[in-house]
Amino acid sequence: MDHVVTLNAGSSSLKFGLFATKAGEPCVICTGLVDRIGSAEAHISARLSGGETLFDEVSDSIRDHDIALDQVLTLLQQEFPEARIAAVGHRIVHGGPDNDRPVLLTPDSLRSLESLAPFAPLHQPYNLAGAYAAMKRFPDAAQVACFDTAFHRTQSWVNDTFALPGEYYDMGVRRYGFHGLSYDYIAGHLQQTAPDLHAGRVVVAHLGNGASMCAIKDGRSVGSTMGFSPLDGLPMGTRSGQIDPGVLLYLLEQKGMEAAEVSDLLYRKSGLLGLSGLSNDMRALEKAGTTEAGNAIAYFTYRIRREMGSLSAALGGLDALVFTGGIGENSALVRQQACEEMGWLGIDLNSDANQSNATTISSDMSRVQVMVIPTNEELVIARAALNVMS
Incomplete structure (x- = not known):
């Protein structure tokens, strides 16, 4: 039986998965996470598909992504020596203006993706390092790149451009958008579980150490808070989010x-x-x-409300709001503050449902359905890897 490994490197984390292939579909065997990379409290954990703990350890030796990746690949080979790895799917943050779907990694495509590192310096080098490491560990496996920018290639020109002379757009200075694998999963999940909402106007808030929001209509990206780089839009764990360009000129000049x-x-x-x-x-x-901590949370949720209004305007209204990502799925406080004073948009939370992290956290009086849906980028990557491989 063929198996697929997925690698998903974030700015301070590395998610991974091992999937078996059954009838052409990936079936999860194990998923895991290396969290807080670079800190004294770095944590690596893995669970089997049934929820049983396979590995759970805090380590101060996971100083960077290279060490994290080496430990993950070693763990998978030790725990599943019988697995025949036919494909490795990689989350690659930046695919540039032309990659609107997953691709097989080749020396030429890798060089092209390396040239995009200045657009996403906090992610692209780690993503590509994972690809090179996997090639060494699994030389006979297909290596497949899945791009965070691809989902947003459906955006219209007015959402894709900046008000600069046209030659800058031609050289690639565009609004690319990111977290596309997460948005792809949420759109597919809604298509299966709530087709009416999928066909409607949805804002998805992917909130984690990296955070963004996306306006989705009929399953397609209409607008995103992130633009040319993963710096734009919401404030994040260590990234500024939206900032007046004049501030940067002031600091430089x-x-x-x-x-x-x-x-x-x-x-x-x-x-x-x-x-x-x-x-x-x-x-x-x-x-x-x-x-100071309270102010940081207040600013974070204030910007979520600002962007929610903007994206709802881009959609011409709002039918559903979905929270996902590590913060979006687990922080009742952030969800509550993000939805405060949004009654004008039709949002009314059920506080008990919100505190219990229920799937639907809006009240019966809410015109907008507010949901919490755990994202599954690994499943999106595994499916893409199988499709490209076949």
């Missing part, structure tokens, strides 16, 4: 900062970490009880 310093500020020292002065982890901020 008046404060004498180098481009590398500004990049480090925007990608690694801002967001929830910068605002709170404490942590980029929402769990830690909710427990902290400090004024």
Whole structure:
């Protein structure tokens, strides 16, 4: 029996999965997560499909993504030595303007994707490092790239461009959007479970250490909060989100900062970490009880409300709001604050349902259905890997 491995590297995490193939469909055997990479509390865990714990360990030795990846691949080979890996599916954050679907990785395509690293410096190098490592571990397996930008290639020109001279658009300065694998899964899930909502106007909030929102109509991306890079839109764990370009010019021209310093500020020292002065982890901020932590959460949820209104305008109304991602699926406080004062849009929460992380957390009086749907990017990647391989 053929098996598929999925690798999904985030800015501070690495999700992975092992799937068997049955009747051409992936069937999950094991999924896992390396979380808080680079901290003293880095955590690697894996569970079998039935929920049984396969591995659960806190380690201060997982200093970077390379070490995390090596431990994951070693774990899979040790625990499942009989697995015949026919394909490895990789989440690749940036696919550029032309990749609107998964592709088989080749030396040429890898070089092309490496050239996009400046567009997503916090992710692309880790994604491609995973591809190279998997090629060494599984030299006979098909290596398949699944792009976070591909889902948004359906956006119209007005949502794809900036108000710059046309030659910049031609050279690739566009609004690409990200987290497309997550949005793809949510759209497919709604198509199966709530076809009326799938055909309607939906805003999905993918909230995690990286955070964005997407307007989806009839299963297709209409607009996204992220643009040219994964910096735009919502504030994130360590990323600033939307910022006036004049601030950057001021830092460069008046404060004498180098481009590398500004990049480090925007990608690694801002967001929830910068605002709170404490942590980029929402769990830690909710427990902290400090004024700064509370302000960071308040700013995060305020920006969610702002973007929710903007995306609803792009859709011409709103039928459903879906929360997903690590924060979206688990933080009742963030969901509650994000929906405060949104009655004008037709949103009314059921506080008990929200506290229990129910699937539907809107009240019977709510015109907009508010849902919590766990995303499954690994399943999207596994299916794509099988399709490309076949």
